[in-house]
Amino acid sequence: MTFFRTPCFILLCFLLLLLGCKTQQNTTTPSSEPAEDSQAPAVSEEPAELQTTPVPPIEEEAIVQDVIEEPADHPQANREFRAAWVASVANINWPSKPGLSSKEQQQEAIALLDLLKKHNFNAVILQIRPQTDALYESKLEPWSYFLTGEQGKAPDPFYDPLHFWIEAAHDRGLELHAWFNPYRAHHTSGKNISEQSIIKTNPELVVKLKDGHYWMDPSQKGTQDHSTAVVMDVVERYDIDGIHFDDYFYPYDSYHGGDFPDDISWKAYQTGGGELSRGDWRRESVNSFIENLYEEIKAKKPHVKFGLSPFGIWRPGYPKSIAGYDQYDKLYADAKLWLNEGWIDYYTPQLYWKINQIPQSFPVLLGWWSEQNLKKRHLWPGINAALGEDEVINQIMITRGMLPKSPGVVHWSIAPMVKSKELATAILEGPYKKPALVPASPWLDNKAPESPVAVPMVDGQSVKLTWIAPANAEDGFRYVVYFRYGEIWDYKIFDRNTIETKFSRFVERKNGDKVYLKALAVTTVDRTGNESGFKEILIDSKL
Numbered sequence: 001m002t003f004f005r006t007p008c009f010i011l012l013c014f015l016l017l018l019l020g021c022k023t024q025q026n027t028t029t030p031s032s033e034p035a036e037d038s039q040a041p042a043v044s045e046e047p048a049e050l051q052t053t054p055v056p057p058i059e060e061e062a063i064v065q066d067v068i069e070e071p072a073d074h075p076q077a078n079r080e081f082r083a084a085w086v087a088s089v090a091n092i093n094w095p096s097k098p099g100l101s102s103k104e105q106q107q108e109a110i111a112l113l114d115l116l117k118k119h120n121f122n123a124v125i126l127q128i129r130p131q132t133d134a135l136y137e138s139k140l141e142p143w144s145y146f147l148t149g150e151q152g153k154a155p156d157p158f159y160d161p162l163h164f165w166i167e168a169a170h171d172r173g174l175e176l177h178a179w180f181n182p183y184r185a186h187h188t189s190g191k192n193i194s195e196q197s198i199i200k201t202n203p204e205l206v207v208k209l210k211d212g213h214y215w216m217d218p219s220q221k222g223t224q225d226h227s228t229a230v231v232m233d234v235v236e237r238y239d240i241d242g243i244h245f246d247d248y249f250y251p252y253d254s255y256h257g258g259d260f261p262d263d264i265s266w267k268a269y270q271t272g273g274g275e276l277s278r279g280d281w282r283r284e285s286v287n288s289f290i291e292n293l294y295e296e297i298k299a300k301k302p303h304v305k306f307g308l309s310p311f312g313i314w315r316p317g318y319p320k321s322i323a324g325y326d327q328y329d330k331l332y333a334d335a336k337l338w339l340n341e342g343w344i345d346y347y348t349p350q351l352y353w354k355i356n357q358i359p360q361s362f363p364v365l366l367g368w369w370s371e372q373n374l375k376k377r378h379l380w381p382g383i384n385a386a387l388g389e390d391e392v393i394n395q396i397m398i399t400r401g402m403l404p405k406s407p408g409v410v411h412w413s414i415a416p417m418v419k420s421k422e423l424a425t426a427i428l429e430g431p432y433k434k435p436a437l438v439p440a441s442p443w444l445d446n447k448a449p450e451s452p453v454a455v456p457m458v459d460g461q462s463v464k465l466t467w468i469a470p471a472n473a474e475d476g477f478r479y480v481v482y483f484r485y486g487e488i489w490d491y492k493i494f495d496r497n498t499i500e501t502k503f504s505r506f507v508e509r510k511n512g513d514k515v516y517l518k519a520l521a522v523t524t525v526d527r528t529g530n531e532s533g534f535k536e537i538l539i540d541s542k543l
Contacts (some may be wrong), residue, residue, distance in 0.1 A: 065540040074534045075489040078436040081380045081408025083123035089130035090189040099149030120432040123175035131187045136162035142196035151194040173495035177242030182227045186214035209256040219265045219285040242305040250332040282332035294343045303527045309348040310335035323359040342375030352384035380408035385416040389426040396431045406439040435493040440529030449475030451532040454522040466500040478525040486515040516541035
């Protein structure tokens with residue numbers, strides 16, 4: 001530990017000087033009541049205009065007694081991934097129906113994000129490509145029917161929904177993961193197929209299934225190249241925190257009533273000298289696509305996490321008590337291989353069954369997937385949030401116990417939280433009572449960010465704590481303020497725009513005794529979850 005025992009006024013002058021010199025990024029916060037003619041800022045890599053952080057009035061009284069760097073056994077905020085899926089296909093979650101006005105879409109988005117923030121979630125997984133279309137401005141694919149009611153039609157008044165969601169999520173301290181369906185070309189609820197659809201522009205890449213779906217042929221290089229280009233376009237142009245795929249690789253056999261109709265591609269492969277079996281050839285097409293995409297994402301923006309959410313059972317009999325659908329044989333998804341090889345940053349197998357459902361038991365499957373995590377990536381299972389309060393809370397707690405180094409779950413979907421006040425309250429008053437940071441990803445970045453400069457000042461019967469963001473804007477994604485009354489530490493987590501908070505100078509016990517504020521600390525948390533050094537500011541409670 002390093003102690004600084006300098007006169008208070010010298011320390012204060014130094015901190016105030018730093019306050020006057022530092023700047024913070026000026027970011028736009030989408031209003032909770034967006035105007036009808038509002039337009040989201042254009043997506044750009046250009047830095048936002050900077051503004052000088054106000055210096056606290058000098059007439060306020062300084063109360064710093066000492067500063068201790070990295071004290072032994074200092075407190076740490078809880079870590080847990082708390083996310084919810086927001087599906088756009090068939091308007092499951094957002095927008096609630098096609099053709100809403102821009103204002104109505106934005107209002108619905110804000111309501112969902114506010115709900116997540118209020119209940120101490122820290123991430124949202126938004127479906128932005130449900131059927132080779134886009135819920136964002138794209139030159140590669142048409143605007144989504146599920147957004148405007150007409151494929152290819154932009155929102156009017158114009159705004160970019162993905163950019164709006166990203167900014168609104170970040171302003172609430174939430175990560176935004178962009179969810180893509182890599183192969184589905186048309187959903188049966190998607191109405192008319194526009195001339196801009198890949199079904200019309202590249203018919204050689206697409207097959208029609210018996211139930212009315214259209215599907216891109218995963219074995220074709222054109223399919224792999226196009227889907228990779230679509231994902232990388234979003235990685236390059238948008239400030240997302242993650243890329244996400246769900247369980248739709250080759251389609252479920254119920255969609256096509258038999259074998260996937262790829263005879264033309266299969267015969268071409270055989271004619272070219274291919275020696276793999278048909279199943280292995282299909283699996284290899286998906287495997288190579290996932291591996292190559294992971295490498296491209298890391299080459300462009302290493303901090304952007306790549307997450308996959310496969311069907312929850314790899315194969316029946318793995319482990320021995322498990323029975324059910326065989327994704328390896330039916331979806332041609334070798335989900336075990338992807339986790340074994342570490343071609344992902346987080347894995348979210350869809351474990352939508354109850355704890356005591358013996359053939360598909362939640363903890364049994366979670367334990368098996370954990371054994372496959374050879375590269376020690378994040379394993380954050382998907383849970384069925386419609387199973388009821390007790391089951392959901394028990395599954396969250398089981399995950400914490402089985403995966404203590406990086407706990408977390410993803411809720412399918414946000415709908416039960418919206419519809420059931422009882423569920424939302426039970427989660428908030430139970431496992432999510434305290435806010436939590438997203439677990440760090442040290443294989444992506446293990447460098448601690450710069451610490452903020454913090455100044456506590458007397459403000460009447462309160463202590464106002466002001467801090468300055470690090471010079472590197474990427475380092476200031478979240479802030480944690482730790483505070484100690486007497487000997488008890490606690491903390492609060494703040495979003496990127498907050499630079500001050502207040503505390504009472506003392507709290508009063510039931511017996512009337514006063515417990516004074518003794519210490520404060522502020523840390524920075526960067527995009528990959530690294531936390532800055534801890535500097536404990538001792539408060540002179542005699543003032």
